[in-house]
Amino acid sequence: MTDLLEIGKVTKAHGLKGAMRVRSYLESEKVLRKVKKVWIGRERESLDEYRVKTIRPGGRIFLMEVEGIEDADSAAALVGRDVYAGADCLDRLPEDEYYWRDLIGLDVFTEEGERLGAIASIFPTGSNDVYVCRGEKEILLPAISDVIREIDIGKRRMVVRLPREL
Secondary structure, three states: OOOEEEEEEEEEEEOOOOEEEEEEOOOOHHHHHHOOEEEEEOOOOOOEEEEEEEEEEEOOEEEEEEOOOOOHHHHHOOOOOEEEEEHHHOOOOOOOOOOHHHHOOOEEEEOOOOEEEEEEEEEEOOOOEEEEEEOOOEEEEEOOOOOEEEEEOOOOEEEEOOOOOO
């Protein structure tokens, strides 16, 4: 199975011809333009693949029709299931920009080589994102160049300079 990105959850059937309302997890509707296939299911290990007929963005929701789901009852049977698309639908980012999904799980080291833990989650603030590093203790790392010194996605590692207050 291809590298998948969770893009939403089916919330209800829409109309009589098998369309579904999907709560979007996407930051930008642009991604939907490239989606040709989706995988739908309750667990990532047991997803069913569908070819997309139409996707109509609408802010925090989108309407979707897929081949094989031709009536309201079939669409209703998918309510509550997660919707995935191939990660290849994401745009290539400029150098030194990363998708959160690529940063989660990176091992975090100080410039001196001490392992601090791994990136467990990320949250946005008004001015920059904050990386949550979990190891022996939880450390909040602002995503600014004074703190984040190096990111190597290939080696799955991040090098940081800890702020003095830590």
